[in-house]
Amino acid sequence: MEKESKIYVSGHTGLVGRAILEKLKEKEYCNIITKTHKELDLTNQMAVKEFFEKEKPEYVFLCAAKVGGIWVNNIYRADFIYQNLAIQLNVIHYSYLTGVKKLLFLGSSCIYPKHCPQPIKEEFLLTGELEYTNEPYAIAKIAGLKMCESYNIQYGTNFICVMPTNLYGPNDNFDLETSHVLPALIRKIHLAKLLQQNCKDEIVKDLGVNDWNEAEKILEKHGISKDKITLWGTGSPRREFLYVEDLAEACIFLMERVNFTDLIKNKKEIKNTHINIGTGKDISIKELATLVSKIIGFEGDILWDKSKPDGTPRKLLDVSKIHALGWRHKISLEEGIRKTYESYLKGIWKKK
Numbered sequence: 001m002e003k004e005s006k007i008y009v010s011g012h013t014g015l016v017g018r019a020i021l022e023k024l025k026e027k028e029y030c031n032i033i034t035k036t037h038k039e040l041d042l043t044n045q046m047a048v049k050e051f052f053e054k055e056k057p058e059y060v061f062l063c064a065a066k067v068g069g070i071w072v073n074n075i076y077r078a079d080f081i082y083q084n085l086a087i088q089l090n091v092i093h094y095s096y097l098t099g100v101k102k103l104l105f106l107g108s109s110c111i112y113p114k115h116c117p118q119p120i121k122e123e124f125l126l127t128g129e130l131e132y133t134n135e136p137y138a139i140a141k142i143a144g145l146k147m148c149e150s151y152n153i154q155y156g157t158n159f160i161c162v163m164p165t166n167l168y169g170p171n172d173n174f175d176l177e178t179s180h181v182l183p184a185l186i187r188k189i190h191l192a193k194l195l196q197q198n199c200k201d202e203i204v205k206d207l208g209v210n211d212w213n214e215a216e217k218i219l220e221k222h223g224i225s226k227d228k229i230t231l232w233g234t235g236s237p238r239r240e241f242l243y244v245e246d247l248a249e250a251c252i253f254l255m256e257r258v259n260f261t262d263l264i265k266n267k268k269e270i271k272n273t274h275i276n277i278g279t280g281k282d283i284s285i286k287e288l289a290t291l292v293s294k295i296i297g298f299e300g301d302i303l304w305d306k307s308k309p310d311g312t313p314r315k316l317l318d319v320s321k322i323h324a325l326g327w328r329h330k331i332s333l334e335e336g337i338r339k340t341y342e343s344y345l346k347g348i349w350k351k352k
Helices: 015-026 045-055 070-075 077-097 132-155 181-196 200-207 212-221 244-257 285-296 320-325 333-345
Strands: 007-010 059-062 102-106 159-164 166-168 228-232 241-243 275-277 301-305
Touching: 007 015, 015 166, 015 244, 045 077, 059 077, 059 244, 070 077, 070 132, 077 102, 077 132, 102 132, 102 244, 132 159, 159 244, 166 181, 166 244, 166 333, 181 200, 181 228, 181 285, 181 333, 200 212, 241 244, 241 333, 244 275, 244 320, 275 320, 285 301, 285 333
Parallel strands: 007 059, 059 102, 102 159, 159 275, 166 241, 228 301
Antiparallel strands: none
16 A cells, blocks of 8 residues: 555444554544545445445455444344345445455454464364354354455455454443453443442433433343442453454555455365454453452452353454564553443543
């Protein structure tokens, strides 16, 4: 990519897209296209066709996706598979038809089998059963990966795919119903701390409700009290977490330096050309909750509702491929959580 190259960042208001957009600007890329969902519905084939034919971007970061935590993934299964498939089909196909020089597709570590050997290598894809609660989302992401790979093989395109581990950071989704584990922990523990300090007005403001009675019902529903919080599962699953600014750095690094042809190992059977992005380190959810409590300053107990699902037992990515290409993460988990909590306190996430 050149500094004047025409670059389209899809999903630029989301966690990943915004981080990539800000990092591109920081690196002085000056010809960036963005569209909000209202301006361009990526599930609408004709709208996407018209956009690509008019704008003709040279480089595309495909960050747009429907995402959420374990509960929302399991409840809105049809929405997750339909919307993600539609976005991918449209953006990838019209990138090909309009001659995009290079596209980077963002997947997820949930594409790998539920009971996968650890750490997870790229070649473990499609070697076992998926985790049931996020199966529709995972299948959609696998389809996007295989679509990029297939277009590269048949049409000679230069579409690369990255599979990041669990992401977090400023502009994350802190909604108590739909958020992923780390932002959910930050908000729940923050609210419990406010309750411990009897800061009722701040809690009402944080929850965006009219009065304390409404706030109290929400806190009770989500297992938040001044002495304790109750979290889903056993706390035993292990997860790897990557600060979103590190992911943005990795994506731009790959777009600048790595092509699809660099990732082919076997020319007779081209597959598993995607790249894992992570830290190579994991932590149990129980340990994570303790760490977040320490950073926020909550001194109550953490209880576990074992009737609720744990999800995949462990998801630790093997990141040797991206290390060999020359990239490593920089921000530690503790530093990243502190930065994310600071952004939450500033209300950045509410301004999306």
